[in-house]
Amino acid sequence: MGKKYPCMEVDLNKITHNTRFIVSKCKEKGIDVFGVTKVFCANIPIVKAMIKGGIVGVADARIKNLIKMQELPIPKVLLRIPEISEAYNVIKYSDISFNSEYKTIEKLSEVAAKQGSIHKIILMVDLGDLREGIWENNIVAVTKKIMKLSNIDVIGIGTNLTCYGGIIPNDDNLGELVNIKNMLKNEVGLDFKIISGGNSSSLYKVFDGTIPKEINNLRIGEAIVLGRETAYGKHIEGCYCDAxxxxxxxxxxxxxxxxxxxxxxxxxxxxxxxxxxxxxxxxxxxxxxxxxxxxxxxxxxxxxxxxxxxxxxxxxxxxxxxxxxxxxxxxxxxxxxxxxxxxxxxxxxxxxxxx
Known part of the structure; x- marks a missing residue:
């Protein structure tokens, strides 16, 4: 039976190639990659192609998409700030979630206790793009409160740039993320395992060698699926643009x-x-x-x-x-x-x- 139109045709080998290329370039700088699956609704053949390419976790904004991927043997990350109303499913279906609201984190701790688990979170800091994130002058106080929650493990700090305000990652804002990481280590004793320095818009600093050495994680979607970085919209030489x-x-x-x-x-x-x-x-x-x-x-x-x-x-x-x-x-x-x-x-x- 022939194809039914309209259709989207996906070249999985090109997805794997792009993933492997980007993961390799990041690994040279000590950076692990979460593969962002939201743009293709976490369709499993594409997710598997990314896993084959070497990502260390799958990241999505939708719980429904994380549920799709439950059988895959790889950590699941909830990218979008959780809704309090979906706390049960956040704990059940994600291994890590990105957070910026204490009230929500408190609820996650409560639900995790009932499910007999410890939930890992990455705290998001707003460095000027004005999407999600704790403002810098509140980060110490909020973090101290979170550390008192018995069923929450704060494993990292991260930021989002470009997606809303169009703010390009640079030495100043990524350097500030590192400064905040060091400040929290000194003031509250947290030594984060993950310093997540953004998305595909941060890749240009990986390629030119200027990304801060403390950053050890990026969330990459568009660069993998479309073969371009998103700070300047340039084709990534060595990647396919027609997957x-x-x-x-x-x-x-x-x-x-x-x-x-x-x-x-x-x-x-x-x-x-x-x-x-x-x-x-x-x-x-x-x-x-x-x-x-x-x-x-x-x-x-x-x-x-x-x-x-x-x-x-x-x-x-x-x-x-x-x-x-x-x-x-x-x-x-x-x-x-x-x-x-x-x-x-x-x-x-x-x-x-x-x-």
Missing amino acids: FTIKGEIVEIKQKPSVPIGTIGKDAFGNIPHFEDKGIMKRAIVALGRQDVNIDGMFPYDKNIEILGASSDHLILDVTNSYKEYNVGDVIDFNVDYGCLLRAMTSEYVNKYYK
Whole structure:
């Protein structure tokens, strides 16, 4: 039976290669890698490809995804700050969780006691990106309170950069993380096992050799799956950028004007579209739409195809200048960025295939 479209095709060998390459470069600097699985919803074939590449733990923002991975013999890390309402499942399904709120950590300790376990946490510090994390002037007081909780083991300190505020990791903010680590050791006696210096945006400092030697952990997702660091969006030489390919089938192909005829109002998403008059063009409709993907993050492998726009279910292409003679039933291949990959892997309407 043939493939059903639209679909995402995943090259598992390329995932393993990228993982092995990045893990090796990090290991040269004494850094272990948690493989971040959230962008592909922790689909097990991809997770196994990352484990084969040498990650030391799997990290995800969703408890449902950690549950998927329970049978895999590798530590499970909850990346997103836990909800108090899900404390039971945090203890049951994660070995380590990232935390910044004392009230939540207190609840985790209470639940861990009932389950007869000690829960490991990494304290998140906000170094300016303004997503999660304890502000520096509160870190000593909060840590002292946490140390009194009988069923919590504070094994590390970490930070997140770039994801929300776009703040790039540098000598100042990563150096401050090290300073806070040393301050906590001196003032409260905690000698952390893990100093987690961020995500794929910190990799450029691994590659240029300037990452602080005290940092021994990174959480890497995008660099593995898409082969690029995220501080400057540069391709990582030695990694594949095309491990994920989204494919859609042409359902209509016709010569039509390039500008709609009539009075233009709002489209299905409340926007007023604008069109450039290019005369009559050869237009293809692919059975793929905004419900499935972020069209701004799709890039046809055929460089002579232009994406004109999309509705919920239809992707409109200009194939006039392509050297290939496309027909109804033909399949168009696209590379993807992170946002498009996230939406496509989350969509139940996009079939997933592995090779």
